[in-house]
Amino acid sequence: MLVGYARVSTKDQNLELQLDALTKAGCEIIFQEKASGIKADRPELDKMMAQLRRGDVVCIYKLDRLGRSLKNLLNLVADFEKREVGLRSLTDSIDTTTPQGRLILNIFASLAEFERDLIRERTKAGLEAARVRGRKGGRRSGLSAEAQKKSMLAEMYYKEEKLGVDEIAKTIGVSKMTLYKYLRLRGVPISAYQSKTGKL
Template sequence: MVIGYARVSTRDQNLDLQISALEKAGCEKIYQEKISGATKNRPELDSMIAQFRQGDVLVVWKLDRLGRSLKHIIELVIDLNSKGVTIKGLTDGVDTSTPNGRLFLNIMASLAEYERELIKERTKAGLSEARARGRLGGRPKGFKEDTIRKLLIMRSVYKDPNKTPEELYVGLGLTRATFYRYAKILDKHTDQEIRDMAIKKK
């Protein structure tokens, strides 16, 4: 099945040019969307992707209609190709069923892999630098002074049978989830142990 996807960024823009070109290209069904490419959730695009089957052909006016960024476009095209879907861009000459199209796809895959390796290298370099300066990745172990103060105040009231949990956590300025997280800490540690877990200032 030949399926088209047309998108413009705002409701003021017109889809007619894209739709006309997709119809001439033989599209049996055309998904249409008026939404910014930067928007993460695009219902029509998601619906189209979900119904693709091996042997289907996706036709777009231009590949940039598909993605939020070059990275997203590359990932989407590679993923669809792996499922046996051919991708054609009418104005940029992309056709993944041809030798040139497959070469283009391989270049895109190489670029995606190169970007992943760059991210890994930057992450490793950042961690190495942090270790060299005496800092490790992740959240610091222990509690901030404000957290310790709230824990110690909560110690005297959190098991009060005359108050509901809501009265307690609202009175302490905590969320429900934080209140129960603090309660678990109090059940496991004494006041002195909690004080000893203060994050040391550098």
């Protein structure tokens, strides 16, 4: 059976162009979706996947109507292959039921892997360059303006030695763990007794 799948990204767009092309191609049933390609939740696609049987061919107007990304598209195609389901893209002239179509998709898969390797290589080179310049990867330990104010209050209250850490944390509106973080960032030595008991 030739099964059609049509999708547009927004409710303002219409499916007529895709539906006409899929109908002309001979699709016996067409699943219609109005959903952004970014969204993982596509109920009509899920319905189609549940109904596909061995020997069916999924027909789409264009490859980007099916996959959210190249990786997502290749994963779907791999699923089709396991279930012995073909894929035909009308405007891309790709048909995985033919040797030529399978070759083109294999080239796409190779390009995707090549792109991933390049990204990994660039990331590794960037981290190495940063390390040479004395910087390390990861989240910065700097504080926001609001956190800076609270850390100064924390230091002031702590050095006054009138309140225990629980009371200081409650006064400035942070957890005890965050309070200790602020004190460490401001270079304030924490007494062993107070850190254990929360009291002066």
